[in-house]
Amino acid sequence: MYDYLIVGAGLAGSTMAERLAGQLDARVLVVDKRPHVAGNAHDPVTAEGLQYHQYGPHIFHTNSSAVADYLSAFTAWRPYEHRVLARLGERLVPIPINRATINALYATNLDEAGAAQFLAARAERRAHIRTSEDLILSRVGRELYETFFRGYTRKQWGLDPSELDASVCGRIPTRTGDDDRYFTDAFQAIPAGGFTAMIAAMLAHPNIEVELGCDFATIADRVRFNHLIYTGPIDEYFDWKFGPLPYRSLRIEFEVRDVAWAQPAGCINEPSFDVPFTRSTEYKHLTGQSHARTILSREYPTADGEPYYPIPRPDNRELYRKYAALAAAQRAVTFVGRLAEYRYYNMDQVVASALSRFEGLARGRAVA
DSSP states (O other), X not given: OEEEEEEOOSHHHHHHHHHHHHHHOOOEEEEESSSSSSGGGOOOBOTTSXXXXXXXXXXXXXXXXXXXXXXXXXXXXXXXXXXXXXEETTEEEEESOOHHHHHHHHTOOOOHHHHHHHHHHHOOOOSOOOBHHHXXXXXXXXXXXXXXXXXXXXXXXXXXXXXXXXXXXXXXXOOSSSOOBSOOOSEEEEETTOHHHHHHHHTOOTTEEEEESOOHHHHTTTSOEEEEEEOSOHHHHTTTTTOOOOEEEEEEEEEXXXXXXXXXXXXXXXXOTTSSSSEEEETHHHHOOOOSSEEEEEEEEESSSSOOEEOOOHHHHHHHHHHHHHXXXXXXXXXXXXXXXXXXXXXXXXXXXXXXXXXXXXXXOOOO
């Protein structure tokens, strides 16, 4: 008999498990259909000692001191500020767009004020910002939109930016100074031992049992529990009653090279629609490892496969609301995480949502 059954051993489920066991002395069973903990943040090590992120690069960044402090109880950190370059033919230029990007593209020598004037002169006025296309055109104009955003977005989402919420491309800032960091959060780091080690530490409580390679459907009738924490796709939980929620997935190819370093930044974006993958990642930039060889990945977005990214569109949100209404009626079930809430969360937002859900349970009420 368990107080809580938690479906999913990723960040959301592990945060809930740790809080419930550690703070409420609850007995918790965590199950995951995969053979490992950490969900999509799983970062195994090859036989020759190269660490990589099996489901694509994960970089932790947050402005929430509460979330950073919480996770710091389970790991030391390696400071890491993510930098990304975009490939334009034979050139590599910084992305997000900044002063250096503009100067490299247009052979200018603009200062910060000049870069601001350059972008303002090209920006297209939009009465209403509804889509990602509206947003980018209002910031940088048509040419830079076509150069950096349209092809990449069409590959990543299978949709034109004109078909996606402004929030999708709104995650990418535009700068007029020289800051070439992809994120500007106050806290940016990678767990020193990796995300899998951090999450394993979160689950290392005597009140927590973990069963891997175990599907929810096969165990729900086999164990007794008082409350369910569900972190999987919400539409799957309700047997796709209103139809499937759209997601994007990834096919990731890995390559080990006999060189110490293969690219000058952690990620290189491929904005051209003619290139079939969206980006390449060299993981030693992220892990800080010293090794004679290096491991890289290429990401090919697909419509089929494991759900990675909820697709932010008004019709999808409306479909999700139907499932959310069913979820709200489940008094003995709590839905938490990117797939269960159908939100394009960053890692820190996943943890923050789980901590909020825990507080609701601690106060004696489930938060749907």
